[in-house]
Amino acid sequence: MKRETAAPVGIIGGTGLTTLSGLQITGQREVSTIWGTPSSCLSEGVIGGQKVVFLARHGDPHRIPPHKVNYRANVQALYDAGVRTVVGVNAVGGIHQEMGPARIVIPDQLIDYTWGRASTFFEEDLTHTTHIDFTHPYSAEARAILVEGARSAGLSVSDFGVYAATQGPRLETAAEIVRLERDGCDLVGMTGMPEAVLAAELGMNYVCLALVVNWAAGKTDQIITMADIEAAIDEGMSGVRRILEVSMAPLGALTHP
Numbered sequence: 001m002k003r004e005t006a007a008p009v010g011i012i013g014g015t016g017l018t019t020l021s022g023l024q025i026t027g028q029r030e031v032s033t034i035w036g037t038p039s040s041c042l043s044e045g046v047i048g049g050q051k052v053v054f055l056a057r058h059g060d061p062h063r064i065p066p067h068k069v070n071y072r073a074n075v076q077a078l079y080d081a082g083v084r085t086v087v088g089v090n091a092v093g094g095i096h097q098e099m100g101p102a103r104i105v106i107p108d109q110l111i112d113y114t115w116g117r118a119s120t121f122f123e124e125d126l127t128h129t130t131h132i133d134f135t136h137p138y139s140a141e142a143r144a145i146l147v148e149g150a151r152s153a154g155l156s157v158s159d160f161g162v163y164a165a166t167q168g169p170r171l172e173t174a175a176e177i178v179r180l181e182r183d184g185c186d187l188v189g190m191t192g193m194p195e196a197v198l199a200a201e202l203g204m205n206y207v208c209l210a211l212v213v214n215w216a217a218g219k220t221d222q223i224i225t226m227a228d229i230e231a232a233i234d235e236g237m238s239g240v241r242r243i244l245e246v247s248m249a250p251l252g253a254l255t256h257p
């Protein structure tokens with residue numbers, strides 16, 4: 001049974017998206033949750049008439065590495081703020097031949113290779129064990145809205161892809177990328193999990209908007225440099241912002257489970 005929501009849309013900004021220009025900020029709140037303090041304050045505002053709550057995944061300034069992010073606090077803080085649909089923006093490495101630097105990808109599946117992260121809300125004080133369905137980790141409706149938003153903005157994006165969530169903070173070896181490719185992965189990043197599953201545990205719609213910032217290790221003869229990553233962010237992040245702008249109102253109209 002679905003019901004209407006007038007909830008704000010949550011945006012979790014990753015590397016290259018610590019602040020959201022275009023967001024008319026109406027308030028900034030320091031919050032805490034039963035899981036601790038989120039990575040940044042919540043910036044509340046409006047984009048295209050839609051209420052939005054923005055959170056910087058790595059803090060503002062960017063200081064929290066992927067394996068140290070308090071994903072539970074971040075997702076809970078958005079939930080407590082009334083958010084029921086979340087866009088996770090992720091910088092990633094490209095494995096699929098179509099997914100080179102500055103390419104925007106809206107993946108449809110993921111494989112989790114992370115370890116040692118607090119990855120569930122359901123582990124203490126339980127009256128029964130909970131196994132949520134996670135067959136489709138990303139909301140099909142929210143994905144369709146982002147794809148259509150990109151199309152209407154005249155941007156070419158990849159509307160498929162298996163996201164490999166790796167532990168980091170180091171990048172992968174070439175052999176690890178060969179293994180990920182053999183596993184069926186198309187893109188690789190360090191922050192996609194457990195964020196997606198935590199949102200699912202709270203019954204939220206979750207979608208990933210990924211920007212490829214480098215070819216994954218071993219995909220070219222070059223090593224991966226921060227300068228190249230920053231250049232791809234500069235080239236691609238304006239498209240990400242544009243897709244966010246045009247997608248906010250339809251995302252805000254989504255129902256949730």
Ligand code: HPA
Binds near residue numbers: 217
């Ligand atoms: N691997 C993992 N995470 C990443 C990469 C990568 O190549 N690029 C950006 N985030």
